[in-house]
Amino acid sequence: MTEKRNDRREEELLRSLLEDERVRKMKNYTQHGSVSTYDHCRKVAEVSCGINRKLHLHADPETLVQGAVLHDYFLYDWHEKDGGSHDWHGFIHAERARKNAQQQFHVKEEVQHVIRCHMWPLNITRVPRSREAWIVCLSDKWVSMCETLLKR
16 A cells, blocks of 8 residues: 555656746756757656666655656756866766755755766766665666667
8 A cells, every 4th residue: 555655656746846847947958869858857757766666666755756857957958068068067967956956946865865876887986875866877877878879
C-alpha cells in the first residue's frame, strides 16, 4: 500500500513542478539536439521514477522528483558562445542549477545534493551519496545518450 501511495505522490509532485511557470522557462533552452531542457528534465524525472518503482528502491519521492526536474535548472542556452562563459558548462552547470533551485524553490539539502552531483563522473569529486542521487545521475546519463544519438 505504501508503494502505491509513493507512486501517486511522485506523480503529483511531478505534475505540480512541471506546471510551475519557473520550471516551464526551461522550454526556452535547448539541451541535446532538438530537445528542450524542460523536456530533458521531464524525461529524466519519468525515467528516475520508473527505475525507483520497478527496482523497489524506496527513494524519497520529493527528493527524487525535485532533484530530477531541477537537475538542469541553469536557465541559459549552453550552446551559445556568450563570450566563453559557457565553455565549461559540463563542469559548472550543476552548481548553477543547484543555486537557482535553492533560490527559487528553497529545496532541502538532499535535493541540492542530487542536483550538485548529477554530472558524476565528469565532476569526479561530486560522487552521488544517496539512492536518489544515484538514480537521477544514471537516468540523466541514459536520457542524455538517447537524446544525443537519436534526436539529432
